[in-house]
Amino acid sequence: MNATNRTVVVTGIGATTPLGGDSASTWEALLAGRSGASTLDQDWAAELPVRIAAQAAVDPAEVLPKPQARKLDRSAQFALIAAREAWADAGFTAKAGEDPAVDPDRLGAVIASGIGGVTTLLGQYDVLKEKGVRRVSPHTVPMLMPNGPSANVGLDVNARAGVHTPVSACASGSEAIGYAIEMIRTGRADIVVAGGTEAAIHPLPIAAFGNMMAMSKSNDDPKGASRPFDTARNGFVLGEGAGVIVLESAEHAAKRGAKVYAEAVGQGISADSHDIVQPEPSGNGIAHALQNLLDNSDLDPAEIVHVNAHATSTPQGDLAELKALRKVFGDDVDHMAVSATKSMTGHLLGGAGGIETVASILALYHRVAPPTINVENLDPEVDADIVVGEARKLPAEGRIAALNDSFGFGGHNVVLAFRSA
């Protein structure tokens, strides 16, 4: 066994998103160009400057058994549902050890969240103020800790090779998957359950993001509010949910005859060191991550036919990403179909890298790129082939690759690459 450069493949996928309660319904809605955003009709939203969000299509508390759901923050509920779908999709019938195909000592879990159990933290502070100390839930700490989703997924599948939680704001989900790829590549694990989750639709985060002027205030048009690459884009729409995949060494997957969705080619990472929240406008920071990906994998720019862009629908960020693609890939950008699925899912923060990795893998597997909706007037500064309006077929034959870009407050840049199986 070459323990430092093993091939890694994707053998299972799962998701619960604003578009559907599983990966199949999410994918169907993405291809159809449906928006998951809607008006927040809760009482607490009435006074907020932003009254729209992309809420989960299926309430996770209705999916999990009640005694389990009440001990999990909503972000961990999403993660567990997506992880169970991915685990079953990979062909496992029980947790590691009980299913003899998986050795618990060779199984890891890496699930990230940008914010952690924020609704638990704030909800329990309300309990403290309104009902007193004694009523604060004894489950508060394991529910609010950012590693809660990862730890709960690890417990559920019986992962003993390591359970991790990289935190890098909106790059967290992709950083988790990149970390998992490296765990397998370097020989620490044979299988890793990896992804991202977020559940932050609550008045405080919405007020805070709103005051940063990062969110769209198009309250009269929730479904048209997230419009990456359109001239009228005015900020992101907050989403919630999780996307999780099962990564496995190619050797392990072959030995058990697993279905392989795609190869996980590798990751590129960089940091802007420019500003705590503003993206580096020239795209140099992102370009550094893309170059890092090329330097550390066998990815050939000629094979890249699709990019799931980070594109959150902010004026500056959307363009910096495209500049970086052009800087690093030159004319090869012209054969990359660029999709901004946040136009439909909203921005899931730490969950974004998870569900967008699922979307990238399904795009390769089905050879079709989902659309970018709400582009009525393409920004004239866009120098890339955006998949506008309707899904577009990718090359039907031959080896093709896709990128999933994720960037986070703090200047974190993570790029993941996948290749058709």
Add this chain to the structure above:
Amino acid sequence: MAATQEEIVAGLAEIVNEIAGIPVEDVQTGKSFTDDLDVDSLSMVEVVVAAEERFDVKIPDDDVKNLKTVGDATDYILKHQS
């Protein structure tokens, strides 16, 4: 008015059902919270707080560790309720 032993067992059964999902008819005096009723150490704190409110009784943390079974808790509440 103080609750009877029967009312306390029935009340605890509802609390355990709410917290751990165990059917109320399975919550009987001989049952251990942790071994029989899926009540882990953190959930036991929830059971205690709910019982305090329901039966108007104070159960100090030091006494909680002695409440191993539904019968233990019932006896404690019977003795200490105001």
